[in-house]
Amino acid sequence: MFRPIAAAAIGAVVVSSPAWAHHGFGRIDGSQNITWEGTLTGIDFVNPHAYLYFDRVADDGKTLKMRCEMRAATVLRRSGWTPEMFVPGKHVAVNGHPHRDDPSTCYVEDLTIGDSPTLVRYQQLTTASPTKPSDRPARLPGGEPNITGDWAQEQYLLARAPAGGRGGLVPKSQVAAVEAGTVKVADLPNNGWGARPVMLTPAGQAAADKLKAVAPQDNPRSRCEITSILFDWVFDGPVNRITQAKDSITIDYGRGLTRTVQMNAAKHPAAIAPSRAGHSIGHWDGDTLVVDTVGFAPGSIAGTVPSSAKLHVVERFTLDPQKLALKRDYVADDAEYFTDQYAGSDIVMLADAPFAKDLCNDLTYKDYSQETQKK
Numbered sequence: 001m002f003r004p005i006a007a008a009a010i011g012a013v014v015v016s017s018p019a020w021a022h023h024g025f026g027r028i029d030g031s032q033n034i035t036w037e038g039t040l041t042g043i044d045f046v047n048p049h050a051y052l053y054f055d056r057v058a059d060d061g062k063t064l065k066m067r068c069e070m071r072a073a074t075v076l077r078r079s080g081w082t083p084e085m086f087v088p089g090k091h092v093a094v095n096g097h098p099h100r101d102d103p104s105t106c107y108v109e110d111l112t113i114g115d116s117p118t119l120v121r122y123q124q125l126t127t128a129s130p131t132k133p134s135d136r137p138a139r140l141p142g143g144e145p146n147i148t149g150d151w152a153q154e155q156y157l158l159a160r161a162p163a164g165g166r167g168g169l170v171p172k173s174q175v176a177a178v179e180a181g182t183v184k185v186a187d188l189p190n191n192g193w194g195a196r197p198v199m200l201t202p203a204g205q206a207a208a209d210k211l212k213a214v215a216p217q218d219n220p221r222s223r224c225e226i227t228s229i230l231f232d233w234v235f236d237g238p239v240n241r242i243t244q245a246k247d248s249i250t251i252d253y254g255r256g257l258t259r260t261v262q263m264n265a266a267k268h269p270a271a272i273a274p275s276r277a278g279h280s281i282g283h284w285d286g287d288t289l290v291v292d293t294v295g296f297a298p299g300s301i302a303g304t305v306p307s308s309a310k311l312h313v314v315e316r317f318t319l320d321p322q323k324l325a326l327k328r329d330y331v332a333d334d335a336e337y338f339t340d341q342y343a344g345s346d347i348v349m350l351a352d353a354p355f356a357k358d359l360c361n362d363l364t365y366k367d368y369s370q371e372t373q374k375k
Helices: 073-078 172-180 202-213
Strands: 008-010 013-015 034-044 051-057 063-069 091-098 105-113 149-152 156-159 168-171 240-244 248-252 258-262 279-285 288-294 299-302 305-307 311-320 325-334 342-350
Touching: 034 063, 034 105, 051 091, 063 091, 156 172, 168 172, 202 305
Parallel strands: 063 105, 258 279
Antiparallel strands: 008 013, 034 051, 034 091, 051 063, 091 105, 149 240, 149 342, 156 168, 240 248, 248 258, 279 288, 288 311, 299 305, 311 325, 325 342
């Protein structure tokens, strides 16, 4: 295979948009719709965006090598798309938005490969949905709730509301209702992708200001680095995996992070090597898994909400055995940066695609000039 980001800090309260961590339009001109045609040459089926490559003939008669942005590989895979669909040599027609400066870059809204039906950006090519396996036990032999499995937040797809209404990314199950006008986007639950509000200390505000000043291309996510155990659990639809063992629980994030929750430890060790995963100990409070984590490397929880080495996170995972919905409530304290608590919740379901650590290669800020193409 072949193979963006700002938020606002207001006073001592930081409220961060998901756009800080996601890749927005940037230099793409969303006001223009253009159709390009050419010969498909390849696909980068990667996160945080897949890229389609094709050659087209420009107005001057020269061949222009195009690179056009698609959705992330993980959500494409969950939607039934595969790399094998993109056969080199096939004719391709792409409708989308042009780059303001680079005629070889675009943003795909829909595309047609050969004689196949047109594919729309958020199109679902599978009817797969999470279902409870008939042989899945509700509890493990020790009596604990069975939370082992592959988990993902319900997919968020683009819904276009009736005239005068506001559309946007909404849960897959709510697209039809939003487009029919029977449900308003504003009435839907928060997707948990953005940062939660928190009051900052002067040191915390200074750290937030530094994060705000980071250029998009220098953001750690542009190097495919994890932001935090809170943010990356649901942001942009990853498929994660939980594995229960006798004395530990392993939590694998689809974005490439692995956490080991020690279930037989009463306290954290005195010396912990700082990391994005931190050091986790856990216990069952009835049917709720409580995970206590410290030992984090300083960075960001989400957006421009900073975290220091004193960050302390407590997560509570509770399974709804009827819906097989795993809710996580979390609270974070940071004695150096916060004057109150950073708190929130999210819900994941049994995943509609198997767990996989999809490749990540952020090409957003990599040069794709015609000089580069000559190599």
